[in-house]
Structures are given as C-alpha cells and as structure tokens.
Amino acid sequence: MLTLSMNESAAAALHPLRPAAALPAAELHDQPQISLADQVTLLRLGMAVADVVCGLVRTSVPGAPIRCIVSANDTNGVFRFHRIRSGERWGVHDLDRYRSDMVVTVEDQPLRAGNVRERG
Template identity: 50%
Template structure:
C-alpha cells in the first residue's frame, strides 16, 4: 500500500521515543527518511537504516488511511516484552536467535527449508502472551477484536523498534527482518537474518488476506 507523507510523518513519530534517527522509503510502501542531521543521500550507506512495510489491513486498523483517528504506540514496553529485549541475542553458528533459545542450532536448518525458516520458527512468540487484551473463546477457538488486534500491532511495532537496538549492538551486525502479524486469533513477532534468495514472508503483504502485517528491516551501517 502507498503511505502518503502525512502518515509517513506519523510513523516516524512512533519511532522518535525509541531513538530511531533514520528510516528509508521502500517504493510504494514505507516511511520517509527521518532527520539525518545533514547526512546526504550519498552518505546513507554509512548510517543505520530501518525500512517499514505494512499491508492494507494493518494500515486500516492502525488508522493510516481513511478517516480513522491515529493513536501513537506506547512509549514503554510491557514487563514481559521488556524481558524479551533484556534476554538479548546470540549467534549460534549460522543462525541468530534469542540468547536463551533451546533450539538445536547445530543441525539447522534441520526439517526446515532454509536457515531463514529455522530462525523464524525458533524466534517466534505470541504478543498476546505479554500484552493484556481480551481473548474470547468461541467454539473452542480464540477470538480477538479488531481493536485489540490494533493494540497488539502497536505493541509489536514498539517492540521491533527496541529490538533494532539489539541488532545494531551485535559485534558482527547483519541485516535483520522483524515480522509482526495479527489476526482474529493471535498476534506474533518473529525475526530472521536477511539472506539472498530466502524470505519467510511473501513479497506482496496484501496477499495475506486474514493477517495484518508489519515488516521492519533493520540494516546496520556497513562502514
């Protein structure tokens, strides 16, 4: 979906409390560059960058299009989400995962198609386990309202911005993709290193008819 300049500024405002100073536009989807303090386009490779994509379903529930009122993401993470951040990251051979992961990295990708799929399976968690929302049970299945899905997306995005600091702090930084998805049964966060020829999510986020998708690419400076 195309996000106009007004809504790009709103997304950028979300990032401000977390110290994110630069973001770049992905054609047709994304956010405008934040204040780079005089850094020119030629110099952009020298700074840390974030690229944000959302599908139409996420944009609608977040109020980025239409006449819906927009509300900023929470400035502080919940205790449970902060504990995830405090856990930190760890490189284990060819994979990057949570420091407390018990996944068998030595055999990766194991039953999975590639290392990206292994990382996504190992790093995934349910956001509703850490954010208080109403989860009704209907016919033995969980049901989450659109309003609470919105809450989970905002917390997931706030978490992803804090998570970016962990990526930038790695001794050998590499590009990492965060994927936040919410639907009427659950909301998840997962991440993987960005590898040539591998992707967990579909390129066209609007192909996800039942999910509201946020994809944040974290690209540490290369020099």
C-alpha cells in the same frame, strides 16, 4: 536504515495510531477470539518489540541486517525475526496477499554509500 511495511488492513487499522488497551479474552465456538481493536494493540506491541530487537542487534552485531514480522488475526498474534541474507526470501513479499491477517514488517539494514535519504 529502518524500513516499515504493512499490508492494507494493518495500515487502515493503525492509522491514526491509537493508545494501547488491555486485551480481554473472548471465545466463539470454543476458540479464543481477538477483537479488531486488540489485534491493533498486538501489532503496536509487536512494532515496539521490533524496535528493541533491531536496537539490540545493531548494538551486538553492527551492520547485520534484520527483519521483524508482526502479524495478528482473530485467533492469534505472531512475532518473528531473522537475519536478512542475500538470496533468501522469507514470507510473501506482497503483504496484501495475507487476507485474514494484519501484517507489519520492520527491516533494519545498514546504509550503503550513496543510499542516504534525507528527512524533511
């Protein structure tokens, strides 16, 4: 079952989802700067990569739970993924604690008996 979570700033920026755009380079104080629109583009690209990574894991290691974490701010974008293991916690689970970053997590975990949600 695929689960998508995001902090408040990512939710606001991604709703409604806008078409992707090119990422022009800009600099401020000798440091690269990524515009808000381009940060959203990075999040969308990261979500697409997460979908592919989850699919590859599902195919090669059936039943393996995986978490992908995508984040972007005004200087960089980051994509991480790892296998979810019982008793291990990665990152801050209250995504709104990331004040300067937009963060999206994508989790793919096998459904357990009695844990099926119907779409409607």
